[in-house]
Amino acid sequence: MALRRFDIEAGGDTFAFKPETEEKISFWRGKYPADKQRSAVIPLLWLAQKDNAGWLSEPAMREVANRLEMPYIRVYEVATFYTMFRLQPVGKHHVQLCGTTPCMLRGANDLKKVCESKIGKKMAVTDDGRLSWEEVECLGACVNAPMVQINDYYYEDLTPEKLEEILGKLSNGVDVAPGTFVDRINSAPEGGLTSLEDEACFDGSRNNITSIPNLPEATKSEAPPAEAAGKPDRPAPTNVDREEPEEEEIEADQDVVAKENADDDAPVASDDIEGDRPEAASVAAGEEDDLKRIKGIGPKNEDQLNELGIFKFAQIAAWTEENVKWVEGYLSFRGRIAREDWIGQAKTLAAGEETEFSKRVDAGDVPSSQEEGED
Incomplete structure (x- = not known):
């Protein structure tokens, strides 16, 4: 992993959680005993990042350490290890572009060129402070490749033209709804379903099956005479070979x-x-x-x-x-x-x-x- 250092100068001298975040902090700290409060360090760092315009300053990390009564260095170790935490300022709309193999095969390199053209080098922030970008590892949406995550949401099945349009709208203050940008529902096939179209697959009517489908039917000569004597029905015989006993x-x-x-x-x-x-x-x-x-x-x-x-x-x-x-x-x-x-x-x-x-x-x-x- 590359060396990661936080931006001391850009962070200023102070940080405070937003009042509406206090309830979330209490929720996460309430999950752990009093002597295990440091277990909440990752969710508290995540909340601090959100309250600090999308990145972690040194005062923000110090506040988390104070809240959890941890040595500062332990909080810094966590923040610098996980790449989900950003250690320098980012734009209002931070683009995380997946460059792992599935997305790369589907055109991620072309999306990188759009980001470089519209925003600049990796982790650069546009002059208006609206956009920044970085390349990340797999975001787990391979079936919808290529894709990016902008702040908390996924934008999937992108083309260079579509990503350029999205970035243009965001830079002009126009919100763009996340999701897929082709004719599909979530991860379903383009153009609509091509299999499992029978409604009986989903309405529960198939849950009443009482026997195994497609078993060969017993002939009259195979029917056990015990049935005539009122004994319980037995399953129809199959041609499956029995395993030799030990x-x-x-x-x-x-x-x-x-x-x-x-x-x-x-x-x-x-x-x-x-x-x-x-x-x-x-x-x-x-x-x-x-x-x-x-x-x-x-x-x-x-x-x-x-x-x-x-x-x-x-x-x-x-x-x-x-x-x-x-x-x-x-x-x-x-x-x-x-x-x-x-x-x-x-x-x-x-x-x-x-x-x-x-x-x-x-x-x-x-x-x-x-x-x-x-x-």
Whole structure:
């Protein structure tokens, strides 16, 4: 940052805030505790600048320091650091011309030539004291480039001719309304809106959406039979792939698996399933294996497998890839049997050995495996 010094001679010996500014000073000081009054130094310097014809004299900074009981040097440090504070006299209408890249690309350099022609070098003040100018960094109105700030207001979408006209009026004592100087509203497109023209975008009528737009509609064959039984409606199924579960999710307790099974749609018709249906077996009552000892098979799935004639671990252990494809299609969960390794678990259990999960089931640590009446 360039060295910035305040104009000692032009500042005179005294400064006083205007009476109408006292209320604003009280407002800003009231925001801070008694022992933190120096926190109000920037707003008080800004008010002092306004009351001192647009710049900060040394007496004005000294008054701020006295009001806030601060060392003078601390106030000077703030004033000389921030370029929003001007340290030498300016005109009644001070032009801050943005020269940052967006404005430069849109013609800011041509606006500089107008200021130099009409006013003089940077920070020069016209003989009548009405105009002065400086180049500043981005003023945050890039979409309306090129632009200038005159005192507190923005003048946007300027051409050299338009800026020359504005400066001419101000130098003759004629006020000029701020804003954009092309056919647009604020930062909207020139000539009027080209998008979002539908009034429904703004009148609140679209706030009553109860479902996600553009979802594929469920066909009759996809409609879950639970609807006929008076169960709550479920969202229409989508074709979004489900994220593969983490290992910890696969190790979920059997009661969670049972809840998932209870929420599954009913098995589809056998004729519509790809693969080979596993061979069924007849087992005497009491000789069935507890298929719930296989991680991933809950009470509902066990009942469905029993309906297919699947009662023994050895049957599952003997499934082929085509059998797996058929069962997954029947139970409506593609890829789950392989992911949860039903066949590997079944082989271990059919051989009379145990898995970590079957041990938990046998110990009653899985809620869905406990006998009725147990806690």
